[in-house]
Amino acid sequence: MHNNIRGILYTFIFAIPAYFLGNLFPIIGGPVFAILLGILAAGFKRPATFEPGIKFTGKKILQYSIILLGFEMNLFNVLKIGSHSFYVMIFTLLTSFVVAWSIGKLLALDRCTTTLIGAGTAICGGSAIAALAPVINAEDKDIAFSISTIFLFNVIAVFLFPFLGHLIGMSDTGFGMWAGTAINDTSSVVAAGYSYSTAAGSYATIVKLTRALMIVPACVFFAVLTTRCNKKSSNFNFYKIFPWFILWFIVASIINTIGIIPESITHLLGSAGKFCIILAMSAIGLNTNLHSLVKNGFRPILLGLCCWFAVAAVSLVVQHVLGLI
Template sequence: MKDGERSLFIPGIAITFLIAVPAWYLGTKIPLIGGPVFGMLLGIITAICKPPPPCCRAGIRFTSKYFLQLSVILLGFEMNLFHVLAIGSQSLAIMFFTISAAFCVAWMIGRGLNLSGNTAILIGVGTAICGGSAIAATAPAIAAKEREVAYSLSTIFLFNIAAVFIFPVLGHYLKMSDLGFGLWAGTAINDTSSVVAASYSYSEAAGNFATIVKLTRTLMIIPITIILAIITAKKTAADSEFNLAKTFPWFIVGFLAASLVSTSGVFSEELCAALAHAGKFLIIAAMTAVGLSIDLRQMASNGVRPILLGLMCWASVAVVSLGVQYYLELW
């Protein structure tokens, strides 16, 4: 990138980061809502009250796309594959069924509600894997638009909040063990912060197990994103023009490499934690850029349809997770 081209991005990046900082702060104070949601909301409010000037548009688009990819790479530094696989392997069978259920429901109900394919995919991925992080990883791989990311993130956020209050109550009603509830929360609640909040309110043992299960589930980002990227490219180009190297989401390779570095112990735990925190901030910045690009009139045109799809995906994952546990006698 030449100096002249780089300077075109600076104003947009600067305004995005200026808004992302208070969003990050609010997220630390109210983690149940989280910085990415605050970032998107503050971005939308800013766009309504004082739209960014034209000179900022290039930088805002750059932040929403490339910083989003960089954030996913940095998130890999919080993964220790040995710990994740040692404990999380017990949940792999359940994850297979819950991920399948989320995608089947997203496809069928999304078609019935006449939602755009990308919106349905993002809601399905966010429900099946790990909420906002999965949406962040998948969006660039399927060339999702800003409004589709916004629909999906806001829908996932709504059911994150609901899960924190509903899951512990249902767990006690069903007389689930700590192991059973941790497995349920780790495989059926969308976002990591909500998994932690719900499972630790049930018990410390449930919280410890649910966190590891959730980290294992996060690794599913890798195969799912690669598969979706290839499918998307196949749809938009003739087979003769299909180029795997151009289609492949290379930032996922960066995520895996960061996970391997974290697991190997080459970097200290403190450095890995700092890099992962930087990645989480970049997600906030990217979601802020998405908010700055949103047209509320376009969002309003979809009404409650994304929420209905999110509800169906969320309910299917929760029920399937319980059903598989019951069948395997893990309660």
């Protein structure tokens, strides 16, 4: 741990301004500012003694941040209120991954970038990418491509979805369901929902929180899949490949749900988790090659567009079939 201190402190230089910028511009969010600042700083030479700490921040602290986020998740409440969205979410989740893998193969994108963009679109944007990245052993460039792509469509969604909702004449609950299942990041869901109406914003937020729970089965599934693909079946060891930080995320969620810790403390822990994500994104940016990002940036964006369009369309179709619109 002693060898990591300098690198961890170095990432704070970029995480702190990114945190405040994220508060000023919540639609963009602190993680995006963090990764951008890190990428810009990556072009400058830094002491080699920083490297272990930067890598530790981008991997381990990223996992710790997901655990801390669990302290703001009320499992029973979200599941109860968001039960109507379950079928819509199942179809949109499957659609996102099928489209991601199909189009990603056509675009000759690597497996990790394809999976992360599919997960970010299907589940909850940057949080899903942060949770899944260590499970599938994604490299920093894969995370950078994915975060950048998800961010682009988050911003577009805030302006486009309310316009289309009014154009179609959607009800508050119908639009809330659509925004909650088809917009990637929580901040963008909230912004788009409340710009449509207060009722739509409240409903969209609940749906989005329910959708975020899909991080857990997705991580377990990809942990097993990744190991099956990379090792012989005789070497399969579930204990070694299981994403234990997701288990602790569930434990943290249960602790918050039953209320054995004061709300002020769980809120503080959740806020610490959000800052740790910003810290980890700074480290990922610092390990990202800007030239490579620009050179290969168009294909991930095209993949993200295909996934986003497919998920938005399927959400509307399933709602129509179920009579929810």
